[in-house]
Amino acid sequence: MRNLIDIKDLSVEEINNLIEVAKDIIANREKYSHKCDGKKLATLFFEPSTRTRLSFEAAMMELGGKVLGFSEASSSSVSKGESVADTIRVVGCYSDIIVMRHPKEGAPFVAAQKSTVPIINAGDGGHNHPTQTLTDLLTIQCEKNRLDNLTIGLCGDLKFGRTVHSLITAMSRYKNIKFVLISPKELTIPEYIKKEVLDKNNIQYCETNDIEEYMGELDILYMTRVQKERFFNEADYIRLKDYYILNKEKLEKAKQDLCIMHPLPRVNEISTDVDDDKRACYFKQAEYGKFIRMALILKLLEIN
Numbered sequence: 001m002r003n004l005i006d007i008k009d010l011s012v013e014e015i016n017n018l019i020e021v022a023k024d025i026i027a028n029r030e031k032y033s034h035k036c037d038g039k040k041l042a043t044l045f046f047e048p049s050t051r052t053r054l055s056f057e058a059a060m061m062e063l064g065g066k067v068l069g070f071s072e073a074s075s076s077s078v079s080k081g082e083s084v085a086d087t088i089r090v091v092g093c094y095s096d097i098i099v100m101r102h103p104k105e106g107a108p109f110v111a112a113q114k115s116t117v118p119i120i121n122a123g124d125g126g127h128n129h130p131t132q133t134l135t136d137l138l139t140i141q142c143e144k145n146r147l148d149n150l151t152i153g154l155c156g157d158l159k160f161g162r163t164v165h166s167l168i169t170a171m172s173r174y175k176n177i178k179f180v181l182i183s184p185k186e187l188t189i190p191e192y193i194k195k196e197v198l199d200k201n202n203i204q205y206c207e208t209n210d211i212e213e214y215m216g217e218l219d220i221l222y223m224t225r226v227q228k229e230r231f232f233n234e235a236d237y238i239r240l241k242d243y244y245i246l247n248k249e250k251l252e253k254a255k256q257d258l259c260i261m262h263p264l265p266r267v268n269e270i271s272t273d274v275d276d277d278k279r280a281c282y283f284k285q286a287e288y289g290k291f292i293r294m295a296l297i298l299k300l301l302e303i304n
């Protein structure tokens with residue numbers, strides 16, 4: 001039985017295959033509409049979500065399956081003190097696959113040790129978010145037609161942004177990838193990502209706090225929200241939350257085929273005047289999320 005806890009649980013070949021299946025789903029929706037007849041997907045969300053939870057639910061529905069679950073811990077027995085391990089054992093009796101988001105780093109890993117059905121990590125604290133990364137990879141492949149030879153700017157909260165950690169880990173396995181890490185000094189990328197991922201794989205990267213410095217060199221600009229819920233101190237959040245606001249002016253030097261991405265939700269970090277720029281890909285990116293999750297559900301349920 002396979003789980004998806006960390007993006008490295010999938011080989012590059014498996015990821016490329018998921019992308020191919022997702023593209024086939026986009027082109028042949030009808031062909032997939034009964035693949036999961038009789039199957040149930042449980043969504044256990046101990047933290048808020050819109051896209052991740054709803055796109056998983058929509059994905060299962062489009063495959064002909066059914067969904068159940070909860071969208072906040074307060075509406076489950078967790079509020080009575082139940083452990084994640086017990087919750088998972090029980091939900092495994094009611095479903096064929098479980099998607100779980102949790103504020104504690106490592107919680108989905110612990111859940112997977114106890115589960116009798118596949119577990120998908122839908123975000124664990126400030127750690128990982130592998131299915132957002134699959135979404136991002138499908139977006140990049142569809143928009144740029146390649147996953148190698150790219151200069152990728154990652155901007156905003158690189159410290160707590162779990163989507164950034166998983167994306168760097170995934171992209172570091174493709175050829176000729178360069179990263180421009182753009183953040184205030186308080187929100188730089190964690191040391192373990194630098195050591196274990198970037199340095200270990202000899203990946204070229206530079207760090208700056210100026211969003212315009214390397215703008216003209218970027219193929220991808222991945223904006224992120226400052227992760228309010230991970231701050232210990234509200235004053236720090238308020239000071240940093242509007243550090244970057246991408247607008248038309250800041251894009252002046254950008255390439256014509258730049259792809260602007262954002263996992264969403266957006267707060268202020270991209271001005272709405274960018275939304276109608278043809279380089280803005282973030283709403284398309286949200287749509288791609290459903291298709292790659294359909295491909296992932298099929299893979300983990302071993303349905304061809």
Ligand code: NCD
Nearest residue numbers: 051052123163225263264265
């Ligand atoms: C992200 C997350 O939950 O980490 N959202 C998402 O899943 N699309 C990004 C965020 O919350 O900022």
